[in-house]
């Protein structure tokens with residue numbers, strides 16, 4: 001079965017015809033120049049395969065940035081805008097983002113703003129970018145440690161998914177991406193949640209199927225609500241607290257930074273507990289979700305003062321309205337309520353539940 005979603009912009013092709021679709025897009029666009037944005041790791045591990053698989057004869061220029069979330073900044077963008085200008089990029093140039101979510105978020109933003117916007121294509125190489133970051137058109141950078149504060153919603157011309165890139169992805173990065181797949185289970189259905197419990201990256205066929213299911217879930221939500229006025233907020237399940245935890249850890253010099261998925265995994269445990277308290281999400285299901293997530297993600301500890309600092313960071317969440325912190329909560333798998341207020345006491349209680357689980 002062909003795994004493809006064809007749209008006017010932002011078509012997604014997975015394995016099968018994916019590389020042929022890339023070639024067709026390039027032939028149609030006839031870009032004056034093609035730039036390929038990579039980070040140091042994807043340059044080493046993914047760029048040689050990209051050259052072989054894309055088979056493009058158009059001259060390519062690579063632009064390499066250092067790897068990691070700390071580089072998802074406006075300073076890196078300034079550097080990239082300068083590099084593009086110096087290398088003679090014009091409005092008919094094409095930027096191909098070959099990397100994880102940092103490269104697709106950052107490259108999408110740079111392309112969307114350079115000379116008021118040039119075309120870009122996402123070729124995600126991490127699990128997280130395949131199932132989430134490269135899809136849906138959100139591009140942007142962090143502001144200091146605050147996540148994704150600056151950005152635009154603008155779909156790539158297309159997204160090319162080739163799961164062969166996962167062969168070189170470090171194990172902890174696979175686990176990080178798995179967090180977003182688990183989120184898709186929680187927000188979609190108990191059936192999908194049960195299916196993804198068997199996720200094993202070494203099982204190529206099942207991995208490809210799960211990645212495609214997750215892409216379809218995300219795509220169906222963003223298609224209904226591209227500008228996040230309502231249902232798209234569901235994709236932020238666990239992210240309100242997850243982003244605050246991620247920002248908090250980025251800012252603490254004496255703490256290990258958490259990978260995006262690790263922070264989201266904690267955020268999902270906390271938010272599902274809060275969902276049980278406020279919306280009667282079934283307690284047994286909630287306990288099973290907590291255990292499953294803890295089976296995959298190392299437990300971290302947070303002191304009362306640190307939890308207060310994390311609560312302080314919630315004020316920067318992009319879903320807030322008029323200074324109010326608003327959560328997405330679940331009544332059951334796939335049954336949700338947006339714009340829910342949660343007291344600080346309940347957040348502390350949720351952390352206690354997490355530490356004691």
Ligand SMILES: NC(=O)c1ccc[n+]([C@@H]2O[C@H](COP(=O)([O-])OP(=O)(O)OC[C@H]3O[C@@H](n4cnc5c(N)ncnc54)[C@H](O)[C@@H]3O)[C@@H](O)[C@H]2O)c1
Pocket residue numbers: 039040041042045046067068069072099100101102103105125126127128129132133134135136137138139147148165166167168169170173176177260261
């Ligand atoms: N735009 C969105 O809708 C959206 C959604 C979810 C997450 N995100 C963002 O995505 C980012 C996280 O993405 P990520 O986890 O991919 O991070 P990442 O881009 O930092 O990639 C993780 C690590 O894996 C390396 N890597 C990537 N592919 C590889 C491969 N095939 N082989 C070897 N190494 C490889 C990278 O160099 C990096 O060191 C965060 O900034 C998050 O905010 C965006």
